[in-house]
Amino acid sequence: MKLDGNSIGGLMLELFGDDMTTAGSICGSCGAREEMARLDVYTGAGYVVRCHSCEAVMVRIVEGRGRTWIDLSGTASLELG
Amino acid sequence: MSETAVARRLTWLTASVAGAVEETPRVRTLELDLPGWPGHRAGQHLDIRLTAEDGYQAERSYSIASAPGGGVELTIERLDDGEVSPYLVEEAREGDQFEVRGPIGGYFVWDGDEPEPVLLVAGGSGVVPLMAMARHRARIGAASPMRLVYSSRTWDDVIYREELETLGLDVVHTLTREQPPGWTGYSRRIDTELLREVALPASESPRVYVCGSTRFVDAAADGLLELGYEPGWIRTERFGATG
Numbered sequence: 001m002k003l004d005g006n007s008i009g010g011l012m013l014e015l016f017g018d019d020m021t022t023a024g025s026i027c028g029s030c031g032a033r034e035e036m037a038r039l040d041v042y043t044g045a046g047y048v049v050r051c052h053s054c055e056a057v058m059v060r061i062v063e064g065r066g067r068t069w070i071d072l073s074g075t076a077s078l079e080l081g
Numbered sequence: 082m083s084e085t086a087v088a089r090r091l092t093w094l095t096a097s098v099a100g101a102v103e104e105t106p107r108v109r110t111l112e113l114d115l116p117g118w119p120g121h122r123a124g125q126h127l128d129i130r131l132t133a134e135d136g137y138q139a140e141r142s143y144s145i146a147s148a149p150g151g152g153v154e155l156t157i158e159r160l161d162d163g164e165v166s167p168y169l170v171e172e173a174r175e176g177d178q179f180e181v182r183g184p185i186g187g188y189f190v191w192d193g194d195e196p197e198p199v200l201l202v203a204g205g206s207g208v209v210p211l212m213a214m215a216r217h218r219a220r221i222g223a224a225s226p227m228r229l230v231y232s233s234r235t236w237d238d239v240i241y242r243e244e245l246e247t248l249g250l251d252v253v254h255t256l257t258r259e260q261p262p263g264w265t266g267y268s269r270r271i272d273t274e275l276l277r278e279v280a281l282p283a284s285e286s287p288r289v290y291v292c293g294s295t296r297f298v299d300a301a302a303d304g305l306l307e308l309g310y311e312p313g314w315i316r317t318e319r320f321g322a323t324g
Contacts, residue, residue, distance in 0.1 A: 001321040002295050009185040010128040021188040037188035
């Protein structure tokens with residue numbers, strides 16, 4: 001199902017200790033900068049966050065067995081605060 | 082430093098159901114007693130976690146309907162094949178407890194301290210976080226004009242129907258599936274042409290909050306961009322039928 005970055009706000013807040021819906025995120029593929037709330041989020045077994053401009057995968061999150069894996073390899077940078 | 086980090090860390094709180102109001106046949110508002118709740122901003126949401134006796138857990142996000150400064154109320158639509166919403170809408174009784182994480186989100190919020198007019202665009206239960214903004218505006222007596230364009234399936238599906246008339250904002254309804262006899266309002270899905278008639282003029286640089294299904298949000302946001310709205314004015318929140 002396609003949602004947006006607001007939908008993982010609680011999970012991201014728990015992981016990063018800060019509100020991430022307003023974090024500036026730069027796509028590693030096309031360089032577009034968006035607040036994380038504006039990114040596309042696909043939910044299934046985990047979460048896949050895609051660039052709203054070029055649809056490249058920016059973040060993957062999988063939870064299980066009390067642990068969380070975050071793949072940020074598609075994100076050039078995150079700006080918090 | 083560690084003190085700040087700990088204070089900002091999000092933890093699960095225990096909420097108790099303190100009251101319930103039937104809004105429509107499919108929608109109920111739950112008033113929560115939430116010790117330790119730090120307060121919220123209009124437009125924010127929270128996550129609810131239910132734990133079954135066998136340890137199975139289900140988490141869902143729900144928008145906060147109440148204005149900041151008051152208690153915490155959630156308005157929840159029952160999704161027939163959902164894991165969480167049927168319990169919250171039909172079964173939860175006063176005193177029932179579950180876990181809550183929040184408040185969440187600094188993007189889809191309106192604090193009422195900016196002079197720009199506000200356009201709210203709601204699809205179905207997407208009205209819930211927008212209601213928190215409308216209630217907040219009424220509560221603080223904000224001067225900014227506010228208009229709500231609200232798409233529902235039928236007149237009986239309109240959430241907060243009576244209260245919306247009392248908050249001092251413009252409300253434009255459209256009923257997409259069935260209209261009551263003598264209905265003179267809109268009766269189609271929100272699109273560019275409808276928005277051209279009812280949206281605030283782009284020359285006023287309004288703040289815009291759109292909440293609904295992904296399809297609804299895309300249609301509304303695309304329509305507003307066609308009318309000359311700038312992307313930076315438009316904040317969107319999409320919800321999905323995971324219930």
